Amino acid sequence: MANDRQNLYFYYPPNEELDEKLKPLFRLAEENGFTILEDPKHANIIVSVGGDGTFLQAVRKTGFRQDCLYVGIRREDEAGLYCDFNIDDFDKMVDSMVNADLEVRRFPVIETTVNNESTMLCLNECSVRSTLIKTIVIDVFIDGRQFETFRGDGLVVSTPTGSTGYNKSTKGAVIDPRLPCFQVSELASLNNNRYRTLGSPFVLGNERTLKLKVQQDGNDYPIIGMDNEAFSIRNIKELSIQLSDHVIKTVKMKDNTFWDRVQRTFL
Template sequence: MSDRKNIFFYYLNSDGLKNKLDALYQLAESNGFTIVSDSDNANIIVSIGGDGAFLQAVRKTGFRQDCLYTGITRSGESGLYCDFNLDNFDEMLDTILHEEMEVRRFPVIHADVNGETNFYCLNEISVRSTIIKSIVMDVFIDDIHFETFRGDGLIVATPTGSTGYNKSTNGAVIDPRIPCFQVSELASINNNRYRTLGSSFVLHNDRKLQLSVQQDGNDYPIIGLDNEAYSIRNIKDVTVTLSDKVIKTVKLKNNSYWDRVKRTFL
């Protein structure tokens, strides 16, 4: 992989991190890499700081399809997207330079809001009420009405995002090799008058999900995109599909997705 020589580091400033980064820079440069200050010039984008930093790095750099992403955790941090730690950064460089790399390809979901604004998400998109009142959404699958949801909101997660917000609502953990996305409920109302499926459901990658928001007071629902939140006025509908985009990351040997799930949760 000798053509992959330009590295961009994404991180949030914190006490003590600058000194550690100086050592990383020196180590990278001594191995023939070039540190760039503009992510557009990089073919390797490295996030420092766990899964939150990794998600931000992907979003802030535009879900690049022509580069590799990799995540580095700090002491005491863990991450399902991050194979490396600050203490084994040299192992990452050695993998890129000298070994036949295994590259993971993580699926991305695409969201179209009101037919006007487009977003991509690596983890999940959520639509939630911002007032003390249930949000009402008609749920369509491939343009066919499925249910009318009443509750706090809905989460649509990628397979890798299934271990995040989705899992906290008792959604299933999905193998990222399965091309699909998952829909999970937030505090749905189920009684003699109102009824939803009451469980998560999984859609194949060629399905289209549409959430049509009823304008009954929830005029400013929160749209959660990975770990960022947007308030968009008068959201009428959100259409979600699995994108053709994938995020490519460097994979260490003997460190599968399920190895990381086990370390994180069991």
């Protein structure tokens, strides 16, 4: 790996057992010219340890940085669609990074603007769900034109890599991350003479803008899910969602494609 990629920051939940297990990796990394930092601001490689959920948190907590690479390490009992390395295979990981047996992959990110004010990024998905024991009503617009009026438990808007998560559990399609797009899927929609939706997931290209207007009928405080974090924001009226110019750069083994990992995880 290039000499300008030598500063590592490890992100993982505090855990004494994991601290001990990582000590051999720290020593091996330092012996091969890497510097381990305690502040992610000065790192050019951010390493998450703990599966996909931890990887999403690592990206979010470090600000979706564009000037560094993200690396995921998983344990045997954890999902690893974002993680190319196994915690029990230190030698292979360090050897690959030192000898540049890696490729850089770029994952699309979506950005969500709430009420034309706050904008947040998502690597996996943005979801809108009712907090009440009643359905939520959302007017759906594509490029400024009304497409449908949804009534149900909520909507999930996912990136291609996020298509294997919450989106897949709603019968959405798994999408190749090389396609610059995002997907919209429904949560328990009601279809009758008054409310009619497409009734299936749909995919929007990178130049499209999706606008979701929440009808104020008591569901004024829906839960907004950003990856694996939930936000309760007062008086949600409108969400504007589009593909961001940001991408998350990760390293991958040349023999471990996205579809290899999908096969390993689901088949």
